[in-house]
Amino acid sequence: MFHRKKSLWLFLLPGLIGLMIFYVIPFFGGIYFSMTDGTINNQLVGIVNYKELWQNEVFQLGLKNTLELSLLCAPTIFVLSFVLSAMLRSLKDKSLSFRNILVLPYLMPTSALLLIWLLLFDYGGVINRIVSSMGLKRVLWLESAALRVPIVLMYVWKNVGFSVVIFSAALQAIPEAYYEFASLEGANPLQKELKITLPQILPTAFLVFVLAWVNAFKIFKEIYFIGGAYPHDAVYTLQHFMNNKFAALDYQDVTAAAYSFAVIVLVLFGVLYMSRAVRTNDV
């Protein structure tokens, strides 16, 4: 037993060293940075940076936009991917090609996708031509608050395929016999979905929702490519704030913002996880 334990640590050592060097030490180093004043002597100032950060209007704007965008995108992906998966299930053998088509945007580089979006939503682009033909005024999709629309659409279009794949796998795992038995008992399609499908895919649904939400927090490069470091207020995210501060070598603000956000995310997911745990116990 003792021998096994010793060799266990030996095998774990390289990984642990790597973890220390690339994660643990930088993590605590970052906390230290976030509590210094950024002068030539880098003196500790406690939580002053955090106080100033939370009072900064632009940080608040970035945080608000990040949460709004994530709350817009994550449920949309969740619902849409579930609906699409259900539809694909009904196609049975023919569903593979459609699933592949849905996954294709996920595999393409974002910059390539953005080119398509820029063509579509440019002031003289396809979308505005359609809008004009309907007798409406053209919209500044890429320079105004309306930028949210193409961003959300693009994000959902790019990421829904991945969630569809996960949901499809979960749906396929549900034994057909349950549905047959429900049919025999006189259940209608809606009842089958609510009483059989949803409870069976709950763990997967939780996973899909978490993944969608985590990825939605990271919406940045799409907006950056279109709007630059300072896009419209409506799409200025926390990542913009951190990116600009990093470019200005203001590491104190970057780290303070990053750790603040990490705490928020931790709390949010903690709440989610706890509520799921409670539900599971109920079931």
Place this chain on the structure above:
Amino acid sequence: MKKILSFMLMLALFISLIPPARAAQGDLTLFALDPQDNSRWEKAAIDLAGDGDTLYILMGDKVYTWQPGGEMQVLIDGILTSRNYYEADIEERSGQPVFSSLFVEDGKITVLDTMVGSVFTVESIDGGKAVCSEPVMLEMDARIEEEDETYLNFQFERSMLAGNTLFVIGYDWESGSGDQELFVWDITTGERKETSLEGVQAMCEYKDGKLLCVTCDPQNMYDSETQSYRPWTLAIYDPAADTLEEVTQVGEVRYYDARNIVYSEENDTFYLAVSNKIYRMVGLENFELAAYHPASSMWAEGKAVAAVGNQVAVFDEYGVYVRTPDPAQLPTATLSIYNYYDTPEHMQAVAALGDIPVFFSDNTYFNSAQEMGQALSSGENQLDILSVQLDWIDFNRLMEKGYCYDLSGSEALTSYVKELYPFIQDAVTQDGKLMALPYTVYGSDWHYNKKAFEELNLPVPTTYAELIALMNEWAKEENSENWEEYTLLPDEGEYKPQVFYDFFEDYEQYMLSKGETLSLDTDTFRSVMGALETMDTENVEVMVDWSEVGDDEVPEEVEELWNKEALVANYYSIGLYNQGDMVPLPLRIDENSEHFIPMHLSVLFVNPKSKNIDAAVKYLEELAKAYRKNTQNLMELSPNYNEPVLNEYYEDNLENMENAVARMEKEIEEAEPIDKPALQENLDSYKEMVEEYKVTGRYRIGEDMIELYRDCMQYAVLARPSVMNNGEDDSFFTLRQRYLDEQITLEQFITEGSSKLRLIQLENQ
């Protein structure tokens, strides 16, 4: 006794381990010119040659020799060189040998004449006068022979002689490619030889008849991935076989600096002299820093470096310096300066510092105050003194974060700064402490052609709206009679974007100078932009599609444009120099704003983490002392100096002009009757110019110029780093372009732009 001996032995050992703070033995400044002497270029060294233990120096109108431990001796006197060639009359200099570059072997002096492209030898020296052989003319297409004299359309960059073969790196402007090339000649016959060598930057003799070359791939010098120049390659060239064998790469050298090399067979050591440093390779191994020297810009048509025994000599326009290249004797205390250059004031400060070498750190570039602060904080680059221009770098941020050493303890510096304009003092002071030494300032603003405005009876605009109204009026058809002689702006292209960009910049600087929150959503901005939208100057614009024009071509319409006098221009600087008829036009943003002129100030500050703070402060003190002697600079920085400055070349110039008049009169007498009217017209025009010069040329800085400058300085404000053009983000550029391309309206531009500005400003609070 034993104890005493042991102690002495230990002491001796200890002392031998202390690195030398002083320069290496044998280091000396052989010859130094007064940096403030404006005629130093005529007296400065032109070329060097080493022959065993004897250094030959071509300087002024003499050839000197020097040996270690001795004094400079005059070997040859009263010669024509490429520096004093044009001071002599055409008759005097025609056919005379010109000493441009020396090559000495075993006492035999061979000379390259770069004025006519020939080579000759000094056969004997009689009482300091050289008796020279018949010159051998080098086979060159670039030689232009005219009735009175011969001249070359060729530029010599570096030359070396190996046996009877002359290697020259230069430019043949007559029939060459336009790129730097290697030319090879046999000096016994003048015949040009072919060579397969390419990309050679410098050459020197090696051993066994071979040569050392520093080469590069001229098409591939810059590495865009690392954003730096690729290192040079040191190679051995065998002229007999015409082969090149690579030895090693030469690093740490600026791309244009790898041109001064020499090999000492006695020590089997290769030396590369660059700005302020000498590197060596013993046995062509181990490239290492071996010595420092004061020369920053070493240039010669022949060689700016020579080996003398175990020492190396270099020169620049300020002096000749001898060094003993030995890494073990490198001084420990040095001063490194970022973003400055070898001004006469710098050379004086360097001389005053004595044994502490000073060099420029030119391989570094900081895009922002944050980047600079990060480098200072981390200690990388080891910069002691930094120069910044305050509208490029946020100097306030540097001061706030403690990146500037407090110079208040220096009486010399504080008393100097107290004399400067108040806005300059404020810029370098924080909480009453002096943080930097200002050393130069200039303004940039619109200028107008005063003479033309008076002739054409045009109203002088005082605001942007008035300027735009003037432009619109000028472009109307009814004024076309004036278009022949005058142009509105000096450049081709659309005028609206030019005015727009200038206004945008001025608007930002004005708001920053007032300390107001920057926003485009103001009545002021709207009113000027409204006027700009009415701008219609198509009639007078010259449009060119440069993509359809060849590299060396200039379209006819552009040449015509450049020959006209401009009414207004937006690229002149404001300072104490003659701009001809162009006079500053400090425009107000609108009628409710004040006049203002953004002034670009450059300062030097000390890194508080410098290991040589005392030396750095002393350097600044000596620099300030030297700048006090630079009258023009002082007058620009301080309101207290208003005495006109005489033009030291006035008498010489007037004499030359009067000689030219005499020559032209003689030419007219001897000319054919049919040519006389045209020549007379030229002479009359020239005489007018001479009369004008008698009035305007006496002073380099006259009373009128000083008065005009002081008038401008009452509107001076410090130019600050742009928020909207910070180079890090091009979203403003895109927004402005979309507005100019009429993809968005003015209101949309104002709304989006203001939103961006608000974000930027709040983010940085």
